[in-house]
Amino acid sequence: MFDRADVVYVYDGSFQGLMCCIFECFVRKETPAAVVCEADYQPTLNTLVSIPTDTVKSKRVENGILRKTSAAAMQFVRDGYYTCAPDKDLLILKFVQLGMERGAKVMSMLGDDTVSALTKAVMNRSREAHNYLGFARFSIYGEVMVSVIEPKNFVLPIIGPHFCDRYRNESFMIYDKTHSAALIYRPYEWEIIHIDSYTEPETQDDEAAYRSMWKMFYETIAIAERENPKCRMNHMPKRFWSRLPEMDEAVSALKGNQEPPHSLESPHR
Amino acid sequence: MDVYDKLKILSAAAKYDVACTSSGVDRSGSASGGSIGNAAACGICHTFSGDGRCVSLLKILYSNSCIYNCAYCVNRATNDVPRATFTPREIADLTINFYKRNYIEGLFLSSAVVKNPDYTCERLIETLRILREEYGFTGYIHAKAIPGADDLLLTRLGQLADRMSVNIELPSQESLNRLAPDKSKTAILRPMGLITERIKENCTDLVKYKHAPKFAPAGQSTQMIVGATPETDYTILNLTSALYKKYGLKRVFFSAYVPVADNPLLPAVTTRPPLLREHRLYQADWLLRFYGFTADELLDEQHQSFNPLIDPKCNWALNHPEIFPVEINSASKELLLRVPGIGVNSAMRILRARRAGHLDYAALKKIGVVLKRAQYFIVCDGKLTEGLKITPDNALNALISDNCRKTFLSEGAQQLSLFDTQITREDTVKCLTGQM
Ligand code: SF4
Numbered sequence: 001m002f003d004r005a006d007v008v009y010v011y012d013g014s015f016q017g018l019m020c021c022i023f024e025c026f027v028r029k030e031t032p033a034a035v036v037c038e039a040d041y042q043p044t045l046n047t048l049v050s051i052p053t054d055t056v057k058s059k060r061v062e063n064g065i066l067r068k069t070s071a072a073a074m075q076f077v078r079d080g081y082y083t084c085a086p087d088k089d090l091l092i093l094k095f096v097q098l099g100m101e102r103g104a105k106v107m108s109m110l111g112d113d114t115v116s117a118l119t120k121a122v123m124n125r126s127r128e129a130h131n132y133l134g135f136a137r138f139s140i141y142g143e144v145m146v147s148v149i150e151p152k153n154f155v156l157p158i159i160g161p162h163f164c165d166r167y168r169n170e171s172f173m174i175y176d177k178t179h180s181a182a183l184i185y186r187p188y189e190w191e192i193i194h195i196d197s198y199t200e201p202e203t204q205d206d207e208a209a210y211r212s213m214w215k216m217f218y219e220t221i222a223i224a225e226r227e228n229p230k231c232r233m234n235h236m237p238k239r240f241w242s243r244l245p246e247m248d249e250a251v252s253a254l255k256g257n258q259e260p261p262h263s264l265e266s267p268h269r
Numbered sequence: 270m271d272v273y274d275k276l277k278i279l280s281a282a283a284k285y286d287v288a289c290t291s292s293g294v295d296r297s298g299s300a301s302g303g304s305i306g307n308a309a310a311c312g313i314c315h316t317f318s319g320d321g322r323c324v325s326l327l328k329i330l331y332s333n334s335c336i337y338n339c340a341y342c343v344n345r346a347t348n349d350v351p352r353a354t355f356t357p358r359e360i361a362d363l364t365i366n367f368y369k370r371n372y373i374e375g376l377f378l379s380s381a382v383v384k385n386p387d388y389t390c391e392r393l394i395e396t397l398r399i400l401r402e403e404y405g406f407t408g409y410i411h412a413k414a415i416p417g418a419d420d421l422l423l424t425r426l427g428q429l430a431d432r433m434s435v436n437i438e439l440p441s442q443e444s445l446n447r448l449a450p451d452k453s454k455t456a457i458l459r460p461m462g463l464i465t466e467r468i469k470e471n472c473t474d475l476v477k478y479k480h481a482p483k484f485a486p487a488g489q490s491t492q493m494i495v496g497a498t499p500e501t502d503y504t505i506l507n508l509t510s511a512l513y514k515k516y517g518l519k520r521v522f523f524s525a526y527v528p529v530a531d532n533p534l535l536p537a538v539t540t541r542p543p544l545l546r547e548h549r550l551y552q553a554d555w556l557l558r559f560y561g562f563t564a565d566e567l568l569d570e571q572h573q574s575f576n577p578l579i580d581p582k583c584n585w586a587l588n589h590p591e592i593f594p595v596e597i598n599s600a601s602k603e604l605l606l607r608v609p610g611i612g613v614n615s616a617m618r619i620l621r622a623r624r625a626g627h628l629d630y631a632a633l634k635k636i637g638v639v640l641k642r643a644q645y646f647i648v649c650d651g652k653l654t655e656g657l658k659i660t661p662d663n664a665l666n667a668l669i670s671d672n673c674r675k676t677f678l679s680e681g682a683q684q685l686s687l688f689d690t691q692i693t694r695e696d697t698v699k700c701l702t703g704q705m
Contacts, residue, residue: 111632231321
């Protein structure tokens, strides 16, 4: 493999597309300087190699990874693809190159730059997903429950099974605003679909009453003598706050002091 | 009184109870029947309160109208506070509605003693029955055993709950006598013993009959108040370790005493809660449970209190120069766990990465070892970190967390005060020379 500091691969952003970039790098026996998604591509002086997506090639790459490394490594590649690491595409390409050379052992090479960077990105995603298991908030509109989340990484595939199990007899949607995607669940099946935008319906009285009771509970249980805003911030960074009723100034913790429904067209602000 | 007002009173009354996590049981909802709820062994935090604590359960009392009069407790009979009592159905509805909105992971239900222990226990059972049987709720429930309630009632409660706890509250019989005249150590240890028995029986039942009702599958825990009475860290840690061994407890929680009553037997109301002490106890508890330490390795007759400056593990390391340095490329897992700066996760990762080749310092850093601390206690292929200058001061300095540094060394405190504690300068020198 030659390091080609002057070559940039551009692909359509799909997982299959990324596999085709990997196919190409083996054909050309080179490591490009960058691998970018069309949408993010900015022209530079580098030579642009546009990689078309071809499912036959992508399947061959996946089979190759499975054969030469392990199922765990293949899963790791998929997980890596769903992270928000800015250079994830190139990291994955390099990881696969390394895996083809070293075999299943690649998963243990935690001291290697590529493996360690990709591991960090994957762990970051798992951590964010774990956060959302707790921080996702649902609102109840009649028969359906809706949660809106704004994760940095694509976490729906991780958190989906948990919520589908938890609310198995309900119908609900988790809308990922960042990635314009939604998980739709009806007993007992679920799918992740593309969704461009979503307008939250008006809340009903019950909903407002529970939000305010929750906020009151939240404020009541803090022990003033032990106040520690820094610690709270570490565990629950500000970016989550806008979707949490207990941190939302528009939600009142006072009894019967809910805002009239018409001013709540976007319940979380 | 409506549910809003009751919730306000009965969550305020429960807030000092810290034994509150949702962890310890992994249960897929669909596999367990029921219609709503599951449980994750790792525990899920749903929010963090203003004091930085993880909130995962709806933690409330069924009632705060207590017939007893424990001195350290806000709910004691003679205290002048607003009183309230839920109905079992109110609690069940609130739990389900909070649960559906994903505010909580489940319910933590405790109660003051209303009328008598049996009556109180029956009301808790009824609440859990509605949740489990009527609503098909299979989420997490932690119930507090009411000391003095009938064995049969406690058994029934344990069949409905995931975890049961009995609070020890005060770490010795003398303190209990003085401050909680209605309770005795036996009244507390009896239900604890009963729960332990039931959990054990249940394990054998489950082998014998596939459908034996599960008894508190997430185990049993307890809580002790720290700083209300004169017991030392040594006493508390030994008691903790005994509870793990004798009663097979899953967790022991510590709660820094927040003054709630003006009573000559208690610290003055102006006393600050001993948060650092509580923190050190939790660190030590962690070492007992996950790092293979025993209580007497951490404290002994001569050293009854934790070192305020450094955590118990670092303190142990500085006092055991004969163990170090540890060779990263060959040390056992047990030994790796003893190195300051190497946690359970990084130890596992070291073991894994070692299979793929030799490790150097750069690799350790990528693995997540806190080299700032660890470097004084390890070698890679026999070599120390390049350019590392080892002096007693910089080693000890590296082990003091930033928080502690702020607390103890600001306000013009001198560097020397570092050594006023139980590790002497000599110990440190010994430790460090032993390494080279
Ligand atoms: S029995 Fe419990 S609630 Fe009642 S006074 Fe004692 S500690 Fe408080």
